Amino acid sequence: MQALIEIERLNLFYGSFQALKNVNMKIPEKAITAFIGPSGCGKSTLLRSLNRMNDMIQGTNIEGSIKISGTDIYGKDVDVETLRKKVGMVFQQPNPFPKSIYDNVAYGPRLHGIKSRQKLDEIVETSLRGAALWNEAKDHLKRSALSLSGGQQQRLCIARALAVEPDILLMDEATSALDPISTLKIEELAQELKDKYTIVMVTHNMHQAARVSNQTVFFLNGEVIEYADTEKLFSNPEDKRTEDYISGRFG
Numbered sequence: 001m002q003a004l005i006e007i008e009r010l011n012l013f014y015g016s017f018q019a020l021k022n023v024n025m026k027i028p029e030k031a032i033t034a035f036i037g038p039s040g041c042g043k044s045t046l047l048r049s050l051n052r053m054n055d056m057i058q059g060t061n062i063e064g065s066i067k068i069s070g071t072d073i074y075g076k077d078v079d080v081e082t083l084r085k086k087v088g089m090v091f092q093q094p095n096p097f098p099k100s101i102y103d104n105v106a107y108g109p110r111l112h113g114i115k116s117r118q119k120l121d122e123i124v125e126t127s128l129r130g131a132a133l134w135n136e137a138k139d140h141l142k143r144s145a146l147s148l149s150g151g152q153q154q155r156l157c158i159a160r161a162l163a164v165e166p167d168i169l170l171m172d173e174a175t176s177a178l179d180p181i182s183t184l185k186i187e188e189l190a191q192e193l194k195d196k197y198t199i200v201m202v203t204h205n206m207h208q209a210a211r212v213s214n215q216t217v218f219f220l221n222g223e224v225i226e227y228a229d230t231e232k233l234f235s236n237p238e239d240k241r242t243e244d245y246i247s248g249r250f251g
């Protein structure tokens with residue numbers, strides 16, 4: 001498999017606190033990579049580094065490099081808006097805008113200058129279909145997004161991310177606020193989306209990582225302890241600490 005994201009010797013500091021320590025990793029294209037590990041080990045920090053969301057946090061310092069398709073995303077010429085268009089993100093709590101379903105999905109494309117009603121209609125339909133929400137939403141596109149259930153709102157947030165045609169989708173515990181059925185729907189959706197997108201997901205749910213991902217990375221205290229094919233990592237981990245964690249002995 002082709003590596004889309006290459007992380008080399010990455011150190012990240014919040015002030016004097018080092019949250020990531022010498023992280024090296026290649027993330028393959030069109031596959032699902034899961035980040036697991038106990039609370040506070042740096043999973044979200046690394047995820048946010050991939051679309052420079054950490055730029056917004058004062059006092060953050062980063063060393064080393066992250067390349068996407070060969071380009072250092074922390075390089076001088078990088079336009080952060082364009083980067084975030086290419087690297088979409090879905091959060092733990094569904095966070096639709098207090099606008100209609102339609103306007104939520106059309107928001108990004110409009111921001112990027114698309115004005116044609118017909119074009120926007122197309123994007124809204126394709127994105128909602130892509131997020132497995134079209135059938136439930138197509139007759140209520142003018143309704144407030146806040147009228148949707150939590151699971152539907154999360155799929156709407158995925159549709160909103162897809163609407164700007166990203167290459168990469170980052171999901172930070174995107175199902176942890178959802179009921180089991182909505183969770184399964186999002187997991188199935190992720191499986192479908194990986195044919196077109198590269199997905200990196202943080203999860204506390206070991207079963208989810210094992211069910212859904214192709215590669216799993218285990219973190220501890222800001223370090224990558226083990227990175228392997230998911231099947232291998234869960235059936236035959238190399239490191240004792242990985243084994244302890246996946247068997248529920250800590251974290």
Ligand SMILES: Nc1ncnc2c1ncn2[C@@H]1O[C@H](COP(=O)(O)OP(=O)(O)OP(=O)(O)O)[C@@H](O)[C@H]1O
Nearest residue numbers: 014017019037038039040041042043044045046057
């Ligand atoms: N904005 C910040 N300022 C200072 N320290 C931070 C900030 N964000 C995170 N940290 C610290 O960096 C470390 C890693 O945090 P991070 O949020 O990446 O962990 P995580 O693995 O995602 O944890 P969780 O599973 O609880 O979400 C933690 O010790 C945390 O307290």
Ligand SMILES: [Mg+2]
Nearest residue numbers: 043044045202
């Ligand atoms: Mg986190």
